[in-house]
Amino acid sequence: AQRVTQPEKLLSVFKGAPVELKCNYSYSGSPELFWYVQYSRQRLQLLLRHISRESIKGFTADLNKGETSFHLKKPFAQEEDSAMYYCALSGGRSSNTGKLIFGQGTTLQVKP
Amino acid sequence: DTGVSQDPRHKITKRGQNVTFRCDPISEHNRLYWYRQTLGQGPEFLTYFQNEAQLEKSRLLSDRFSAERPKGSFSTLEIQRTEQGDSAMYLCASSTRTSYNEQFFGPGTRLTVL
Numbered sequence: 001a002q003r004v005t006q007p008e009k010l011l012s013v014f015k016g017a018p019v020e021l022k023c024n025y026s027y028s029g030s031p032e033l034f035w036y037v038q039y040s041r042q043r044l045q046l047l048l049r050h051i052s053r054e055s056i057k058g059f060t061a062d063l064n065k066g067e068t069s070f071h072l073k074k075p076f077a078q079e080e081d082s083a084m085y086y087c088a089l090s091g092g093r094s095s096n097t098g099k100l101i102f103g104q105g106t107t108l109q110v111k112p
Numbered sequence: 113d114t115g116v117s118q119d120p121r122h123k124i125t126k127r128g129q130n131v132t133f134r135c136d137p138i139s140e141h142n143r144l145y146w147y148r149q150t151l152g153q154g155p156e157f158l159t160y161f162q163n164e165a166q167l168e169k170s171r172l173l174s175d176r177f178s179a180e181r182p183k184g185s186f187s188t189l190e191i192q193r194t195e196q197g198d199s200a201m202y203l204c205a206s207s208t209r210t211s212y213n214e215q216f217f218g219p220g221t222r223l224t225v226l
Contacts, residue, residue, distance in 0.1 A: 044217040086154050098212030102154030
């Protein structure tokens with residue numbers, strides 16, 4: 001079964017602390033993994049994807065195929081990082097649909 | 113605003129009524145997706161179009177749901193004989209065919225069925 005699991009509904013940290021948002025997935029094949037973010041009163045937007053291997057707003061995520069994980073990390077949290085974060089997967093080039101399967105989301109709360 | 117737009121933003125209806133939502137994608141995007149999001153959950157895929165062709169439908173899309181994209185531009189999602197379980201946020205997203213994994217989302221239509 002295709003599934004994305006985000007075990008934490010809420011993650012609360014203080015400004016400057018490291019952040020790790022967990023994501024595990026189940027997929028038979030070679031999926032593409034993404035992190036989408038939704039700031040308060042804004043629409044859902046792409047934060048980063050594993051194939052880009054880039055850092056966006058200080059966030060990075062590494063795909064670990066052995067552990068089927070794609071955790072999102074940032075060394076020093078900022079208050080403006082407070083948002084809802086969704087991990088998502090698609091079937092990659094083999095499926096070509098672009099259909100995204102989302103996790104339940106994790107609310108990141110960065111306290112001053 | 114050149115982003116994805118959805119109309120209406122909010123809809124309150126009584127059980128048994130029909131509702132229709134509209135999505136206008138980014139103009140050069142030929143793929144259009146519909147998702148549904150209930151409280152506390154992530155978006156769930158409903159269906160997608162490439163140009164005017166509806167290429168995939170989720171099992172979530174019961175016979176009461178129908179989506180169209182007649183000219184390959186805007187799309188409509190109709191729900192007939194609404195039920196309280198249809199209450200949700202309905203999200204539309206669009207992408208190009210080649211960058212299909214980078215989806216741009218609209219603000220959503222929040223449906224409340226009384």
